[in-house]
Amino acid sequence: MQLPALDLLARYAHLLFALVWVGHNYANFIQNPRFVPLQNGIDTATLNRDLEVRMRREHGIFRYASIVVWATGMAMLWQRGWLADALLLQGPLAVIGLGAWIGTFMLLNLWLVLWPHQKKLLGFVPATLEERVRCSRITFLSSRSNTILSFPLLFLMAAGGHGLHFF
Template identity: 30%
Template sequence: MGIVTTTIGIELLLRWGHFLAGITWIGLLYYFNFVQTEYFKEAEAAAKSDVTQKLVPRALWWFRWGAMFTLITGLGIFAVRGGGMSVDIYVGALLGIFMFLNVWLIIWPNQKTVIASAKQAAGGGEVLPEAASALAAAGLASRTNALFSIPMLFFMASSSHYPHSFKLLAFIIAVIIILVLEYNGAYPAIKNINVMKKLPAAGKMGPYASIQGVIYCGLGLTIVLFLLLELL
């Protein structure tokens, strides 16, 4: 009885940490995509430079470490539970893992270049020539994360309230759809890797360019993935 109680308590603490870190991460994701990006479209150059140098690094610190602790606590829950959960949680976790990788391997490294460029220009130097492409790569990866967050949150919740049994075919198709979207979102950052040069070109912002577009695409992706799990 004591071991069971201890395990339940550990899982509860992990879930609490998962919620706290996840709210921090996703909240800042929406801030970047739905607030800051729209502000930058209208801001004066001096104001944009000041935000990039002073506000963005602070927000990115909480953003990336929120992502890190969301992943760590999520993996901890998997370890405590020992598997055997509904397919919904695996789909949600897959989306979350790609989002985490986008943060640490694409968004943060490219944003560091953008921040360094803004600081150099503010000090009287020239902007870094790679800053524009870095901003574009970070922007597409961030929009992809905003897209993924909508079905990710849905399937994390449905795993407890409307779970589906594991169906291999449905899961494989869901993985393929997610991989295609991730490939498009990561392409600007990985296109120069030798093996990627043999694959089709991608990296299109498409409907993600607008807030409405990325929200509608996220809702559409949620419906498609849900119907896969529901009907297959």
């Protein structure tokens, strides 16, 4: 069943929310080029104020943008009848399928690793200062993993639609 308007909407939603999600990772990478651990001697009130400011600035809609990106990508593959072959990495759809698997890993990393630790770091979930220090490192590494994975992901997305004959 062809629904050109729905396909166009899915494409633009996929692109727009990918810019939000990946853009957040890149901005975080530029703002914090290296890991700086939380200090054990810092005043908790100062820490909470600092984290609240960072939360407002950095942690808005990007987590939900990841769900929109993933869902619209899977929906477009399904609507074209490509989903099974792409996810099984079969034939020429293996390129876009590999991108889909990387995107799935990035989504799972965000929601199952980064976000649970980030909630402790930001004070949404009670945690000791020592645990917050540990969570800051895990959050940093998880975020960097997604940033690094976004490069092959974007390449595979583009190659799947505009350079497939090279593979």
